[in-house]
Amino acid sequence: MAVLLETATLPRQDRAEAFYAAMMSASVPSRVEHEDRHGEVHARMDFWQLGAPDLFRNEGSGIRLVRTPRHVRIGAPERLALAVQVIGSGQFSQDNTDRRVHTGELMLVDLTAPYDFAWSGHGASQAFQIDYDDLGLSVETVRRAAQRLPSSPLYELVLHHLTVLPVVSDSLQGTPAAEALGAATTQLVRALLSSAADDRQWHPAVGDVLFTRILWYARRHLTDPELSPARIAAEHNISLRYLYKLFAGHQLSFEQWLIGERLAGARRQLASPESRHRPVAAIAAEWGFLDPGHFTRRFRRAHGMTPQEWRRLHSNPD
Structure with missing residues (x-):
């Protein structure tokens, strides 16, 4: 300004x-x-x-x-x-x-x-x-x-x-x-x-x-645990049905898109030197995955390896 x-x-x-x-x-x-x-x-x-x-x-x-x-x-x-x-x-x-x-x-x-x-x-x-x-x-x-x-x-x-x-x-x-x-x-x-x-x-x-x-x-608002389809629809003065229709029009599922974006954020943080000493479960929770087992399964499905394996592969040594 x-x-x-x-x-x-x-x-x-x-x-x-x-x-x-x-x-x-x-x-x-x-x-x-x-x-x-x-x-x-x-x-x-x-x-x-x-x-x-x-x-x-x-x-x-x-x-x-x-x-x-x-x-x-x-x-x-x-x-x-x-x-x-x-x-x-x-x-x-x-x-x-x-x-x-x-x-x-x-x-x-x-x-x-x-x-x-x-x-x-x-x-x-x-x-x-x-x-x-x-x-x-x-x-x-x-x-x-x-x-x-x-x-x-x-x-x-x-x-x-x-x-x-x-x-x-x-x-x-x-x-x-x-x-x-x-x-x-x-x-x-x-x-x-x-x-x-x-x-x-x-x-x-x-x-x-x-x-x-x-x-x-x-x-x-990806890291906000209160982020939901209903909240997004209300913030933009549209119905929940219309929100889903917008995503469907772009060949997307809202839930799958949201999970993908949150996984990408967690993936970047796992590879960040500033987060190398943070527990994987804490990073997962920060990105909306409150169940560590669910996070690990989702991560493996998306990236072909566990979060711990991703961290070891992409973290730079001191």
Whole structure:
């Protein structure tokens, strides 16, 4: 995470100018109006680079952002922003449509067109920003989707994803997984907009994107003994039946996939020098195999040798 602005460290008379500079570096040109320009202007802006797309969070006192036709003519990357209002409520206007954006609601902003967005008092919004070229959808499809976001079956899923994205992004910064997270989020946003716009060309991708996100979630929780099909289905707002259907569509059994992933994790740990003195049963339990005999049978079936034999074969001597 990069902190673009923290007004608490600045003299009061410099805050409005610093806010404008930070906003212009993080997004597209627009006019910035502060609710109390000569009073208590305060803000913090955070920025995460996730490969080509990025995540931008702004929290602070009342503001109004106005992107006029003149700003559009100045030029900027052809981008859009899918934002979630995380504190307070805002008033958003674009394409002859006005709406109130409440806490916990999504807002789609076409950054290639004029818009007006404001909140009063203390508020916060975070936006996933992506180029149209990377999204792979037409401007017409995006604008059609903007009017119908809540109609998509993926609305709650994407809302939850964007809400927790800063915390996840912090843990992945500086790793190859950060770019993978950006690509996965792009796919999820594409599926949301396609389904909301009723663009049937992309409907088959919805299940694929959801399946990819489920695998990513499950791999992050492989060592959690509470991980179960019911929990995964609940976390992704789908039925247990649909979860099994997704795996079957990829010629997989959920249970067999989970066992295979956990065996792979145990196999890596058995060969790790840091774990050479840990009992095999302890490693097995860490990866969800509470019965050592069951673990040994599963391991032998998958790898043709016992866990102890694997450890002796792959551990490096001191």
